[in-house]
Amino acid sequence: MERKNLTLGVFGFGCVGQGLYEVLSRTQGLKANIKKICIKEPEKARSQPPTLFTSNRDEILNDPEIDVVVELINDDVAAFEIVSTAMKNGKAVVSASKKMIATHLNELYDLQQLYHVPFLYEGACCASIPIIRNLEEYYDNDLLHSIEGIFNGSTNYILTKIFDDAISFDLALQEAQEKGFAETDPRMDIEGHDPKFKLCILLLHAFGIFVKPEHIFNFGIDRLNDFDINYAREKHCRIKLIAKCRKVGNEIYAYVFPHFVNGNSQLTNIHNEYNGVLVESAFSDRQFFTGKGAGSTPTGSAVLSDISALSYNYRYEYRKISQQLAAQKALDLKVEDTLLLNNNIELKIFVRYSDVQDVPIEAFNDIIEKYESAGFKYIIGTIQLEKIIDADWVKNRAINLIAL
Protein backbone atom coordinates (compact mmCIF):
# COMPACT_ATOMS: atom_id res chain seq x y z
CA MET A 1 0.00 0.00 0.00
CA GLU A 2 1.31 3.43 -0.92
CA ARG A 3 2.12 5.69 1.96
CA LYS A 4 0.88 9.29 2.01
CA ASN A 5 3.15 12.25 2.69
CA LEU A 6 1.66 14.27 5.54
CA THR A 7 1.94 17.93 6.48
CA LEU A 8 1.33 18.43 10.18
CA GLY A 9 0.11 21.34 12.26
CA VAL A 10 0.83 20.69 15.93
CA PHE A 11 -0.88 22.31 18.92
CA GLY A 12 1.24 22.29 22.09
CA PHE A 13 4.98 22.05 22.61
CA GLY A 14 5.10 20.89 26.22
CA CYS A 15 6.01 17.46 27.54
CA VAL A 16 4.19 15.47 24.82
CA GLY A 17 4.64 17.98 21.98
CA GLN A 18 8.40 17.99 22.48
CA GLY A 19 8.40 14.21 22.80
CA LEU A 20 6.63 13.95 19.45
CA TYR A 21 9.11 16.37 17.87
CA GLU A 22 11.98 14.21 19.11
CA VAL A 23 10.61 10.83 18.03
CA LEU A 24 9.53 12.24 14.66
CA SER A 25 12.98 13.68 13.98
CA ARG A 26 14.54 10.28 14.78
CA THR A 27 12.09 8.22 12.71
CA GLN A 28 12.89 7.23 9.16
CA GLY A 29 10.38 6.03 6.62
CA LEU A 30 7.46 8.15 7.74
CA LYS A 31 7.16 11.24 5.56
CA ALA A 32 5.49 13.67 7.93
CA ASN A 33 6.66 17.24 8.14
CA ILE A 34 5.71 19.68 10.89
CA LYS A 35 4.80 22.96 9.18
CA LYS A 36 3.73 24.94 12.24
CA ILE A 37 3.40 24.55 16.01
CA CYS A 38 0.78 26.60 17.82
CA ILE A 39 1.57 27.40 21.46
CA LYS A 40 -0.08 29.59 24.08
CA GLU A 41 2.70 31.89 25.26
CA PRO A 42 4.70 33.39 22.37
CA GLU A 43 7.30 34.89 24.73
CA LYS A 44 8.43 31.53 26.14
CA ALA A 45 11.92 30.33 25.10
CA ARG A 46 11.75 27.38 22.66
CA SER A 47 14.29 24.77 21.65
CA GLN A 48 13.40 25.14 17.94
CA PRO A 49 13.53 28.12 15.51
CA PRO A 50 10.94 30.87 16.24
CA THR A 51 9.59 30.71 12.67
CA LEU A 52 8.17 27.27 13.48
CA PHE A 53 5.86 28.70 16.16
CA THR A 54 2.68 30.72 16.18
CA SER A 55 0.12 31.63 18.81
CA ASN A 56 -2.59 32.11 16.19
CA ARG A 57 -4.53 28.85 15.85
CA ASP A 58 -5.99 29.88 12.46
CA GLU A 59 -2.52 29.69 10.91
CA ILE A 60 -2.90 25.92 11.26
CA LEU A 61 -6.65 25.44 11.13
CA ASN A 62 -7.09 27.49 7.94
CA ASP A 63 -3.94 26.35 6.14
CA PRO A 64 -5.04 24.15 3.20
CA GLU A 65 -1.55 22.56 3.01
CA ILE A 66 -1.90 21.10 6.51
CA ASP A 67 -3.70 17.77 6.30
CA VAL A 68 -3.20 16.53 9.87
CA VAL A 69 -3.77 18.49 13.08
CA VAL A 70 -2.01 17.04 16.13
CA GLU A 71 -3.56 18.36 19.32
CA LEU A 72 -1.34 18.09 22.43
CA ILE A 73 -2.39 20.91 24.73
CA ASN A 74 -3.29 21.01 28.41
CA ASP A 75 -6.59 22.89 28.12
CA ASP A 76 -9.53 20.59 27.41
CA VAL A 77 -11.97 23.37 26.47
CA ALA A 78 -9.60 24.90 23.89
CA ALA A 79 -8.64 21.38 22.76
CA PHE A 80 -12.24 20.53 21.84
CA GLU A 81 -12.61 23.80 19.90
CA ILE A 82 -9.37 23.07 18.01
CA VAL A 83 -10.16 19.42 17.29
CA SER A 84 -13.76 20.03 16.19
CA THR A 85 -12.79 22.99 13.97
CA ALA A 86 -9.99 20.95 12.38
CA MET A 87 -12.44 18.13 11.59
CA LYS A 88 -15.00 20.54 10.19
CA ASN A 89 -12.22 21.93 7.99
CA GLY A 90 -11.64 18.42 6.62
CA LYS A 91 -8.39 17.68 8.46
CA ALA A 92 -7.45 14.37 10.03
CA VAL A 93 -6.79 14.76 13.75
CA VAL A 94 -4.56 13.07 16.34
CA SER A 95 -4.98 13.92 20.02
CA ALA A 96 -3.72 12.76 23.42
CA SER A 97 -6.18 14.81 25.50
CA LYS A 98 -8.07 12.11 27.41
CA LYS A 99 -10.27 14.47 29.42
CA MET A 100 -11.42 16.30 26.29
CA ILE A 101 -11.99 13.05 24.37
CA ALA A 102 -13.86 11.28 27.20
CA THR A 103 -16.06 14.33 27.80
CA HIS A 104 -16.98 14.71 24.11
CA LEU A 105 -16.86 11.12 22.82
CA ASN A 106 -20.34 11.28 21.30
CA GLU A 107 -19.76 14.56 19.47
CA LEU A 108 -16.32 13.48 18.28
CA TYR A 109 -17.76 10.24 16.91
CA ASP A 110 -20.49 12.19 15.08
CA LEU A 111 -17.97 14.68 13.64
CA GLN A 112 -15.94 11.81 12.17
CA GLN A 113 -19.02 10.39 10.44
CA LEU A 114 -20.28 13.79 9.27
CA TYR A 115 -17.01 15.13 7.86
CA HIS A 116 -15.48 11.76 6.84
CA VAL A 117 -12.22 12.50 8.64
CA PRO A 118 -10.19 10.15 10.82
CA PHE A 119 -9.58 10.97 14.48
CA LEU A 120 -6.98 8.86 16.32
CA TYR A 121 -6.05 9.07 20.02
CA GLU A 122 -3.92 6.10 21.12
CA GLY A 123 -1.71 8.39 23.26
CA ALA A 124 -4.75 9.29 25.36
CA CYS A 125 -5.04 5.78 26.86
CA CYS A 126 -2.06 4.39 28.76
CA ALA A 127 0.39 6.33 26.55
CA SER A 128 2.75 3.81 24.94
CA ILE A 129 0.45 0.75 25.27
CA PRO A 130 -1.43 0.22 21.97
CA ILE A 131 -4.64 -0.78 23.70
CA ILE A 132 -7.20 1.12 21.59
CA ARG A 133 -5.88 -0.31 18.34
CA ASN A 134 -5.94 -3.82 19.85
CA LEU A 135 -9.50 -3.42 21.06
CA GLU A 136 -10.51 -2.08 17.65
CA GLU A 137 -8.81 -4.73 15.56
CA TYR A 138 -8.38 -7.88 17.60
CA TYR A 139 -11.18 -8.47 20.08
CA ASP A 140 -14.79 -9.21 19.32
CA ASN A 141 -17.38 -7.61 21.55
CA ASP A 142 -19.13 -10.87 22.46
CA LEU A 143 -15.92 -12.56 23.50
CA LEU A 144 -14.55 -9.74 25.60
CA HIS A 145 -15.40 -10.04 29.30
CA SER A 146 -13.39 -7.43 31.13
CA ILE A 147 -10.61 -4.89 31.08
CA GLU A 148 -8.80 -3.73 34.17
CA GLY A 149 -5.52 -2.12 34.94
CA ILE A 150 -3.26 0.64 36.06
CA PHE A 151 -4.13 3.44 33.64
CA ASN A 152 -2.33 6.34 35.30
CA GLY A 153 1.45 6.70 35.26
CA SER A 154 1.65 9.55 37.74
CA THR A 155 -0.16 7.81 40.62
CA ASN A 156 1.65 4.57 39.94
CA TYR A 157 4.93 6.47 40.20
CA ILE A 158 3.79 8.02 43.52
CA LEU A 159 2.68 4.66 44.95
CA THR A 160 5.92 2.98 43.87
CA LYS A 161 8.01 5.67 45.56
CA ILE A 162 5.94 5.47 48.75
CA PHE A 163 6.27 1.69 48.97
CA ASP A 164 9.84 1.21 47.69
CA ASP A 165 11.63 4.35 48.83
CA ALA A 166 9.43 5.26 51.80
CA ILE A 167 9.19 8.88 50.65
CA SER A 168 6.23 11.09 51.47
CA PHE A 169 3.18 11.42 49.22
CA ASP A 170 3.90 15.11 48.58
CA LEU A 171 7.52 14.54 47.61
CA ALA A 172 6.57 11.64 45.31
CA LEU A 173 3.93 13.84 43.64
CA GLN A 174 6.48 16.61 43.17
CA GLU A 175 8.87 14.14 41.50
CA ALA A 176 6.08 12.88 39.21
CA GLN A 177 5.37 16.48 38.22
CA GLU A 178 9.05 17.23 37.56
CA LYS A 179 9.31 14.17 35.32
CA GLY A 180 6.29 15.29 33.25
CA PHE A 181 4.06 12.37 34.33
CA ALA A 182 1.41 14.42 36.13
CA GLU A 183 -1.50 16.34 34.66
CA THR A 184 -1.36 20.16 34.88
CA ASP A 185 -3.99 19.83 37.62
CA PRO A 186 -2.63 16.86 39.65
CA ARG A 187 -6.04 16.28 41.26
CA MET A 188 -7.00 14.68 37.93
CA ASP A 189 -4.45 11.97 38.71
CA ILE A 190 -4.58 11.55 42.48
CA GLU A 191 -8.39 11.70 42.74
CA GLY A 192 -8.71 9.06 40.02
CA HIS A 193 -10.40 11.20 37.33
CA ASP A 194 -7.70 10.58 34.71
CA PRO A 195 -8.01 6.75 34.73
CA LYS A 196 -11.79 7.21 34.56
CA PHE A 197 -11.47 9.27 31.37
CA LYS A 198 -9.42 6.45 29.87
CA LEU A 199 -12.01 3.91 31.01
CA CYS A 200 -14.73 5.86 29.15
CA ILE A 201 -12.66 5.75 25.97
CA LEU A 202 -11.89 2.03 26.35
CA LEU A 203 -15.57 1.22 27.04
CA LEU A 204 -16.43 2.59 23.60
CA HIS A 205 -13.74 0.59 21.81
CA ALA A 206 -14.30 -2.57 23.86
CA PHE A 207 -18.08 -2.75 24.11
CA GLY A 208 -19.43 -0.03 21.80
CA ILE A 209 -21.08 2.04 24.52
CA PHE A 210 -20.84 5.76 25.19
CA VAL A 211 -20.53 6.48 28.90
CA LYS A 212 -20.13 9.99 30.29
CA PRO A 213 -17.30 10.38 32.84
CA GLU A 214 -19.74 11.70 35.46
CA HIS A 215 -21.57 8.35 35.38
CA ILE A 216 -18.51 6.35 36.46
CA PHE A 217 -17.44 6.30 40.09
CA ASN A 218 -13.83 7.19 40.84
CA PHE A 219 -12.01 7.16 44.15
CA GLY A 220 -8.36 8.17 44.27
CA ILE A 221 -5.26 7.85 46.42
CA ASP A 222 -5.34 11.39 47.85
CA ARG A 223 -6.53 10.24 51.31
CA LEU A 224 -3.82 7.63 51.78
CA ASN A 225 -2.07 7.87 55.16
CA ASP A 226 0.64 5.95 57.04
CA PHE A 227 -1.93 3.66 58.67
CA ASP A 228 -3.16 2.45 55.25
CA ILE A 229 0.38 2.02 53.95
CA ASN A 230 1.49 0.08 57.06
CA TYR A 231 -1.62 -2.09 56.84
CA ALA A 232 -0.73 -2.97 53.23
CA ARG A 233 2.88 -3.72 54.17
CA GLU A 234 1.82 -5.98 57.08
CA LYS A 235 -0.37 -7.95 54.67
CA HIS A 236 2.49 -8.18 52.11
CA CYS A 237 0.46 -6.09 49.69
CA ARG A 238 0.91 -2.95 47.67
CA ILE A 239 -1.73 -0.34 46.85
CA LYS A 240 -2.46 0.33 43.17
CA LEU A 241 -5.00 2.65 41.59
CA ILE A 242 -7.03 0.34 39.35
CA ALA A 243 -9.72 1.04 36.77
CA LYS A 244 -12.08 -1.85 36.00
CA CYS A 245 -14.90 -2.65 33.65
CA ARG A 246 -16.71 -5.95 33.21
CA LYS A 247 -19.55 -7.08 30.98
CA VAL A 248 -22.08 -9.39 32.60
CA GLY A 249 -25.02 -10.20 30.34
CA ASN A 250 -26.44 -6.87 29.22
CA GLU A 251 -24.77 -4.96 31.99
CA ILE A 252 -21.45 -3.16 32.27
CA TYR A 253 -19.81 -2.47 35.60
CA ALA A 254 -17.11 0.19 35.64
CA TYR A 255 -15.27 2.07 38.39
CA VAL A 256 -11.89 3.35 39.58
CA PHE A 257 -10.66 2.45 43.07
CA PRO A 258 -7.35 2.04 44.88
CA HIS A 259 -6.84 -1.68 45.50
CA PHE A 260 -4.68 -3.80 47.77
CA VAL A 261 -2.81 -6.15 45.45
CA ASN A 262 -0.45 -8.98 46.27
CA GLY A 263 1.81 -11.36 44.37
CA ASN A 264 -1.18 -13.08 42.76
CA SER A 265 -1.90 -10.03 40.60
CA GLN A 266 0.21 -9.14 37.58
CA LEU A 267 -0.48 -5.51 38.41
CA THR A 268 1.55 -5.78 41.64
CA ASN A 269 4.78 -5.72 39.69
CA ILE A 270 3.95 -2.73 37.51
CA HIS A 271 6.09 0.03 38.92
CA ASN A 272 6.88 3.72 38.46
CA GLU A 273 5.24 5.35 35.42
CA TYR A 274 4.47 2.00 33.79
CA ASN A 275 0.87 1.02 33.16
CA GLY A 276 -0.60 -2.46 32.86
CA VAL A 277 -3.81 -3.56 31.14
CA LEU A 278 -5.39 -6.98 31.71
CA VAL A 279 -7.91 -8.08 29.11
CA GLU A 280 -10.09 -11.12 29.74
CA SER A 281 -11.98 -12.79 26.95
CA ALA A 282 -13.87 -16.04 26.45
CA PHE A 283 -11.28 -18.17 24.70
CA SER A 284 -7.90 -16.46 25.02
CA ASP A 285 -8.55 -16.14 28.77
CA ARG A 286 -6.29 -13.42 30.21
CA GLN A 287 -3.85 -11.26 28.25
CA PHE A 288 -1.61 -8.63 29.74
CA PHE A 289 -0.20 -5.47 28.15
CA THR A 290 2.37 -3.28 29.81
CA GLY A 291 4.43 -0.23 28.89
CA LYS A 292 5.20 3.32 29.94
CA GLY A 293 1.94 5.10 30.72
CA ALA A 294 3.25 8.67 30.85
CA GLY A 295 6.18 10.81 29.84
CA SER A 296 7.47 12.75 26.89
CA THR A 297 8.76 10.21 24.35
CA PRO A 298 6.54 7.23 25.37
CA THR A 299 3.45 9.38 24.74
CA GLY A 300 5.13 11.01 21.74
CA SER A 301 5.69 7.55 20.27
CA ALA A 302 1.98 6.68 20.57
CA VAL A 303 1.13 9.96 18.81
CA LEU A 304 3.71 9.15 16.14
CA SER A 305 2.15 5.73 15.67
CA ASP A 306 -1.22 7.39 15.01
CA ILE A 307 0.37 9.77 12.48
CA SER A 308 2.02 6.80 10.81
CA ALA A 309 -1.34 4.97 10.73
CA LEU A 310 -2.89 8.01 9.02
CA SER A 311 -0.22 7.80 6.32
CA TYR A 312 -1.79 4.39 5.48
CA ASN A 313 -5.33 5.86 5.61
CA TYR A 314 -6.15 4.08 8.86
CA ARG A 315 -9.21 5.12 10.84
CA TYR A 316 -11.11 3.62 13.75
CA GLU A 317 -14.09 1.70 12.46
CA TYR A 318 -15.86 1.55 15.83
CA ARG A 319 -17.01 -1.97 14.99
CA LYS A 320 -18.40 -2.58 18.46
CA ILE A 321 -20.93 0.22 17.95
CA SER A 322 -22.09 -1.39 14.70
CA GLN A 323 -22.22 -4.78 16.44
CA GLN A 324 -24.32 -3.31 19.23
CA LEU A 325 -26.72 -1.69 16.77
CA ALA A 326 -26.95 -4.86 14.66
CA ALA A 327 -27.72 -7.02 17.71
CA GLN A 328 -30.31 -4.52 18.85
CA LYS A 329 -31.99 -4.55 15.44
CA ALA A 330 -31.81 -8.32 14.88
CA LEU A 331 -33.37 -9.11 18.24
CA ASP A 332 -35.68 -6.12 18.19
CA LEU A 333 -34.27 -5.14 21.58
CA LYS A 334 -35.54 -2.24 23.60
CA VAL A 335 -33.00 0.31 24.82
CA GLU A 336 -33.17 -1.10 28.36
CA ASP A 337 -32.20 -4.55 27.03
CA THR A 338 -29.01 -3.35 25.39
CA LEU A 339 -25.68 -2.87 27.14
CA LEU A 340 -26.08 -0.47 30.02
CA LEU A 341 -23.88 0.77 32.82
CA ASN A 342 -24.96 -0.67 36.16
CA ASN A 343 -23.59 0.17 39.59
CA ASN A 344 -25.37 -2.59 41.48
CA ILE A 345 -22.23 -4.61 42.04
CA GLU A 346 -20.88 -5.88 45.37
CA LEU A 347 -17.39 -4.70 46.29
CA LYS A 348 -15.19 -5.86 49.13
CA ILE A 349 -13.64 -2.79 50.73
CA PHE A 350 -11.39 -1.70 53.57
CA VAL A 351 -12.69 1.44 55.31
CA ARG A 352 -10.28 3.33 57.58
CA TYR A 353 -11.81 5.91 59.91
CA SER A 354 -11.31 7.47 63.34
CA ASP A 355 -14.85 8.09 64.60
CA VAL A 356 -17.27 5.14 64.68
CA GLN A 357 -20.20 7.46 64.03
CA ASP A 358 -18.76 8.36 60.62
CA VAL A 359 -19.35 4.96 58.99
CA PRO A 360 -22.91 3.59 58.56
CA ILE A 361 -22.33 -0.09 59.27
CA GLU A 362 -25.90 -0.86 58.16
CA ALA A 363 -24.98 0.14 54.57
CA PHE A 364 -22.77 -2.97 54.34
CA ASN A 365 -24.00 -6.37 53.24
CA ASP A 366 -21.52 -8.05 55.52
CA ILE A 367 -18.69 -7.06 57.90
CA ILE A 368 -15.76 -9.46 57.55
CA GLU A 369 -13.20 -7.84 59.85
CA LYS A 370 -13.18 -5.02 62.40
CA TYR A 371 -10.27 -3.32 64.16
CA GLU A 372 -10.21 -0.48 66.66
CA SER A 373 -7.31 1.34 68.28
CA ALA A 374 -7.01 4.69 70.00
CA GLY A 375 -5.90 6.27 66.74
CA PHE A 376 -7.40 4.63 63.68
CA LYS A 377 -10.07 2.02 63.16
CA TYR A 378 -10.97 -0.03 60.14
CA ILE A 379 -13.57 -2.44 58.89
CA ILE A 380 -13.45 -4.77 55.93
CA GLY A 381 -16.85 -5.49 54.47
CA THR A 382 -18.92 -5.99 51.38
CA ILE A 383 -21.11 -3.22 50.03
CA GLN A 384 -22.95 -2.40 46.79
CA LEU A 385 -21.13 0.20 44.68
CA GLU A 386 -24.39 2.18 44.36
CA LYS A 387 -24.37 2.68 48.15
CA ILE A 388 -20.96 4.35 47.93
CA ILE A 389 -21.75 6.68 45.03
CA ASP A 390 -22.88 10.11 46.28
CA ALA A 391 -22.99 8.85 49.91
CA ASP A 392 -22.26 11.68 52.35
CA TRP A 393 -20.07 9.52 54.60
CA VAL A 394 -17.80 8.72 51.63
CA LYS A 395 -17.23 12.47 51.09
CA ASN A 396 -15.71 12.73 54.59
CA ARG A 397 -11.97 13.16 53.95
CA ALA A 398 -11.13 11.62 57.35
CA ILE A 399 -12.25 8.29 55.86
CA ASN A 400 -10.33 6.28 53.29
CA LEU A 401 -11.59 3.42 51.13
CA ILE A 402 -9.44 0.76 49.46
CA ALA A 403 -10.86 -2.19 47.56
CA LEU A 404 -9.66 -5.78 48.06
Ligand SMILES: NC(=O)c1ccc[n+]([C@@H]2O[C@H](COP(=O)([O-])OP(=O)(O)OC[C@H]3O[C@@H](n4cnc5c(N)ncnc54)[C@H](OP(=O)(O)O)[C@@H]3O)[C@@H](O)[C@H]2O)c1
Ligand atom coordinates in the same frame (compact mmCIF):
# COMPACT_ATOMS: atom_id res chain seq x y z
N1 LIG B 1 2.48 14.24 30.04
C1 LIG B 1 2.10 13.00 29.80
O1 LIG B 1 2.76 12.03 30.20
C2 LIG B 1 0.85 12.73 29.02
C3 LIG B 1 0.54 11.41 28.66
C4 LIG B 1 -0.61 11.17 27.89
C5 LIG B 1 -1.43 12.22 27.52
N2 LIG B 1 -1.12 13.50 27.92
C6 LIG B 1 -2.03 14.58 27.50
O2 LIG B 1 -1.38 15.35 26.49
C7 LIG B 1 -1.79 16.72 26.58
C8 LIG B 1 -0.55 17.59 26.73
O3 LIG B 1 0.09 17.25 27.93
P1 LIG B 1 1.56 17.80 28.28
O4 LIG B 1 2.00 17.00 29.46
O5 LIG B 1 2.39 17.85 27.08
O6 LIG B 1 1.20 19.29 28.75
P2 LIG B 1 2.24 20.48 29.01
O7 LIG B 1 3.62 19.97 29.18
O8 LIG B 1 1.66 21.30 30.13
O9 LIG B 1 2.19 21.35 27.65
C9 LIG B 1 1.01 21.95 27.24
C10 LIG B 1 1.26 22.71 25.95
O10 LIG B 1 0.01 23.19 25.47
C11 LIG B 1 0.17 24.55 25.05
N3 LIG B 1 -1.13 25.20 25.12
C12 LIG B 1 -1.98 25.32 26.17
N4 LIG B 1 -3.12 25.95 25.79
C13 LIG B 1 -2.99 26.21 24.47
C14 LIG B 1 -3.83 26.82 23.50
N5 LIG B 1 -5.04 27.29 23.83
N6 LIG B 1 -3.39 26.92 22.21
C15 LIG B 1 -2.17 26.44 21.86
N7 LIG B 1 -1.32 25.84 22.75
C16 LIG B 1 -1.74 25.73 24.03
C17 LIG B 1 1.20 25.12 26.00
O11 LIG B 1 1.76 26.28 25.42
P3 LIG B 1 3.00 27.05 26.11
O12 LIG B 1 4.20 26.20 25.82
O13 LIG B 1 3.02 28.36 25.41
O14 LIG B 1 2.67 27.13 27.57
C18 LIG B 1 2.16 23.93 26.09
O15 LIG B 1 3.09 23.96 25.02
C19 LIG B 1 -2.75 16.81 27.78
O16 LIG B 1 -4.06 16.70 27.32
C20 LIG B 1 -2.41 15.56 28.60
O17 LIG B 1 -3.52 15.08 29.33
C21 LIG B 1 -0.01 13.77 28.66
